[in-house]
Amino acid sequence: MHSSYVFFTGCACALLLLAAARLLISYRHQPAGRWLILMLAGVICYLLRPLLPLHSPTSLLLMDLPTILVPPAFWLFAQRLCSEGEDFPRWGWPLIALSILVPVAANHLPLLARLGPNEALYVLAQPLKLGLIAAGMLELLRHFQSDLVEARRRLRAALLIAVGGYMSLVVSAEFLFSYWPVPAGVPTLHALLATLFSFAACLWLLSLSPDALAESLPPPAAASPQTTDSPAAPSDSIDGRPGAAAGTASAAATLDAAQRQLLEQLQAHMQGGGYRHTGLTIRELAEQLGAREHVLRGLINRHLGYRNFNEYLNEFRIDEASARLADPQQSHLPVLSIALDIGYRSLSPFNAAFKRRHDCTPTEYRRAQIPA
Template sequence: MHSSYVFFTGSACGLLLLISARLLISYRHQPAGRWLIVMLAGVLCYLLWPLLSLEHPLVKLLFDLPTILVPAAFWLFAHQLCSEEDDFPRWGWVPIGLSIVVPSAANHLNFATTPALHGALYVLAQPLKLGLIAAGMVELFRHFQSDLVEARRRLRAVLLIAVGGYMLVVVSAEFLFTYWPVPAGIPTLHALLATLLTFAACLWLLALSPGALGESLPPAPEESSTPTEETPAPAAQPLDTAQQQLLEQLQAHMRAGGYRHTGLTIRELAEQLGAREHVLRSLINRHLGYRNFNEYLNEFRIDEASARLADPGQSHLPVLSIALDIGYRSLSPFNAAFKRRHNCTPTEYRREQLPA
């Protein structure tokens, strides 16, 4: 095996262990942190696999399993990072289960008498991997514009472009080189790129912005009482005159019903207020405490909806009409936002407020 390949692979593995140790110390209590650790463990096993001579079938399966889990862990981490208010879809566990069972069977069952079945399982495993990675990238892209946490927006961009894109290339190349010879230098190039990615991650996580990941991840579950060592978010600075004026202008605009504009984005709101988008984004995040622009809009929209649903004079209005009036495109997102606030549907809420 080429010495440069061994060197770069060892370097990447050492850096991955360093990052994993940092994550275990600070973020093991958070679901997103745990999925990120699983993903890094899978990458570590993937890089080490060509350097090891594993013979026992059970040992090979246990060592290969973290690698098989990488696409699923990437999707689950992306969902936890970006969808704080939404549960992971139940249907998502079906492709995740298939993405574990199919490659495990293809890699570790004996197909001496049925080689065609082995080929079919191997071919099926590839679109499953690509599909899960693509699903994770879609999660990272969704609501990117409405995300108010600047550190998380940067993390989304890095994961989307660097990590997700690189994983898609690796899976596609793996499948391609199953049927064609691997060109000289490709394994070394792969190890070099893995080293550069992990070095950049270490530099960012441990030196340049040690608190960025803690700021990006959703809060740990309340039931977890074990403290973490993440860097606390800095306290918001007092507003200067321009910021105070913008805040007052924003509040007046919202009280006047600015939130009712269907499909309102923070960019459009900044244009309406004559403000810079990044200034408005920071104001809503750091001084009003919202992590997502839609969450901010929902506060006003659900307040108005609650009042209108409890108003006997509007009892004749369909729920859909109220939802459209206050800025929602359809009933589904309105119902979801309303239920998060009141733990009941709009129809149930109206029935409680206006008993027959």
Template structure:
């Protein structure tokens, strides 16, 4: 291993350890924080692995296991970061389990296994790992404009552009160089890129925006508690903000939320205000972290009343969902069940017994 790789990878590992210590001290009790720590530890192990001497199988497995877990941990972290109101999909554990199992088996396959079969296992594990990273990147991209937490929007962009692309490049390069010799200087270039990203992450976490990660990660409170109570540290709105809040609430109570596909930009235009000011108002003074959840508060209130109204018992649930602004039944059912822990049909059946 070249001196350049040793120098840059050592620097990257030191910086990543510093970042992991920062996250561990402040956010180890949050699931999202623990998954992020696992991502950082996995990257450290990945950079250290080429520099380590031969070791017993058990030791090698302990070093490699965090590496195998990085793509899955990245997806789980992005889901908790961006989709805090939704549980992780059960089907997601299937590709995660397959990717981890195939990565382990490809690395520690029995020597009696044909080389062609080993190559196939490795290729499948790499494709699945790229799929997990891609799923994490799609999660970061999804509902980006609905996110009301400014620091989290910035973190999404950083993770999407820097970390996600970097991980895809690394996995793709491993896949490519399995069949072609590694060009001279590529490992050193990789270590240099990793050290630059690690330096940028530490500067952001420790100097430029030390509170950003704490504001971005989902709080320990339940979504319902979080929506009802605005943050305790939020300053009182000034007169202009109070006037804007009254205007906003009047518009929504008059049915502004019923517009299908309503975005915060469109709502700002309807209220003749700037989008970033509206984001601050809804986030800091009304206590919502996601614009769709703010809309859902009004929509589910109306749906609940209409489902419990005997005069509207003949209306299909889909009709009510479309009337209050949903494009289809699936997101309405999900939002309704998060509120009442019942499907709309079950709720109506309880409120309107035959």
């Protein structure tokens, strides 16, 4: 085997082991951190497999299984990174199970090898891998615009472009070269690119931005804008939750004059119903306030305690919805009409946001507030 290929593969694996050790020390208790560690372990096994003298079926399976788990781990990591408390979709687990069982059956079951379906199973395994990688990339894209955590936005972009794109390229190349000879130099080029990616990741996470993952990963379940000292909404919001005025004063104490003015302007705009605009984005809100988008992002994130712009809007929208659903004079209004009035495009996101706040559906809430 070419010495340069062995050298670059060894470099890549060493760098990935360094990154995995850092993750184990700091993020092993985080679900997203564990999925990322599993992903790195799979990549290491993938790179080492051509260099190791594996002959027994058990050793081959143990080396291949972490590699098979890389696409599912990427999707699960992306979902945990970006979910803001949303559960992983139930329909995703059968897809993940299928993406594991198909390559294991194709490559590691002797009975199937004698029957000869390996080719068909191998062909099926490739789109399953690509599908899970694409699902992870779509998760990174979802709500990217509304993400208020700048470090997480950079991490999303890096994962989307570098990791997701590179994995898609590798899976496609594997499928292509299973039918055509591998051109000379391609394995070495692959090992070199893996080394460069690993070096860039280690440089970023260990030196340039050591807190990037800490700032990006979801906070503990007990921490949320509603339970922190930061205000969930202005002090005279519709439901009048206590403590918001004190939180605003505390946040304002750390602001300069321009930021304090923007915060007051933001609060006045939202109290006046600015949140009712359907499809409102952080960019549109910044234009309405005459502010720079990144400044407004930082204000809502660091001084009001929100990680996602939609969650910030939901505070105001669910406040108004709660008051209107509890109002006997509006009991004739359909829930959908209220949802559309306060800025939602459809009933589904309104129901989801409402249930996160009250742990019941809008209809159940109305029945409890206005007994028949």
